[in-house]
Amino acid sequence: MQKCIYKTKEEMGAAAAGQAAIAIKDAIKNKMEANIILATGTSQIEMLENLVQAGGIEWSKVTMFHLDEYIGLGVDHPASFRKYLKERFVDKVGSLRAAHFVNSDADNAQQECQRLGDIIAKHPIDVALIGIGDNGHLAFNDPPADFETEDAFIIVELDDRCRKQQLGEGWFETLEQVPGRAISMSIRQIMKSACLIVSVPEKRKAEAVKNALEGPVTNMCPASILQQHGSCKIFMDEDAGSLLSNKSL
DSSP: OEEEEESSHHHHHHHHHHHHHHHHHHHHHHHSOEEEEEOOSGGGHHHHHHHTTOTTOOGGGEEEEEOEEETTOOTTSTTOHHHHHIIIIIHHHOOOSEEEOOOTTSSOHHHHHHHHHHHHTTSOOSEEEEOOOTTSOBTTBOSSOOSSOOOSEEEEEOOHHHHHHHHHTTSOSSGGGSOSEEEEEOHHHHHTSSEEEEEEOSGGGHHHHHHHHHSOOBTTBGGGGGGGOSSEEEEEETTTTTTOSOOOO
C-alpha cells in the first residue's frame, strides 16, 4: 500500500486521476481493452473531473462497472449514483465499450446482483477507483462487512453512520429519505482488481483513514482489507491524513 498526501483535495484528485489514466492506458496497451470500476460521492468529484480530461485514453476500449446503488431509487433522483456517473463521466468521455450500471429499481434485486455478477466474471478488473466511507466502508459494505462471500454483488443494509454521511454530503434533505438498503459490489470482488486507486479527502474521513491504514485488518473497519492488496495507492489531502502517525510515502 502506498500513501500519497496532498495539500488540497484538488491536488489529490488530479494526482489520482493521473495515476488512473496511466493504469488504464497500460491495460489497453497490454490487452487491447480495460475494465474499470467507478465509485461516486463527493470523494470522487475532483478525480473524475480530471480523468475525463486526460488525454490519450481510447475510451471506446474501456468497460465500466458501477460500484453500488441504493435499492428503489430511480435514476432521475438527485442522489442516484447512476445519474452521478452518467453526468460526470459517461456523457463526457463519449463512446465506452460498455457501461454496466446497477439497476437498483429492478423488480428483483437478487436477480440484478446475479446479472451483474455474471457479467463482471467475464471482465477481470484492471483499475478500481474507489473511496473510503466515514465509517470505514468500501462501497456500501458497512461494518461488520462480509469478507468471505464470493458473490460479486450483494444486497446490504446501510448503517446509521453511512446514512448520515449521505445526508451530510447533501444528497438528501432528511435522514428518513436515505434508503436503508443497497446493492453493493462485495469486498472480495473489489479486492480482485489488479490496481486500486483510493481517493479520500476531508477531515471527517481522518479517523477512518487511520483505522484503515494503521489499524488491524478487521471487518469492523472494512477498508482495512486494503492493507492486503498488492497494488493499492491511497490518495488523500492533508485533512484526511491528519491523524496518521506515519505520513511517509
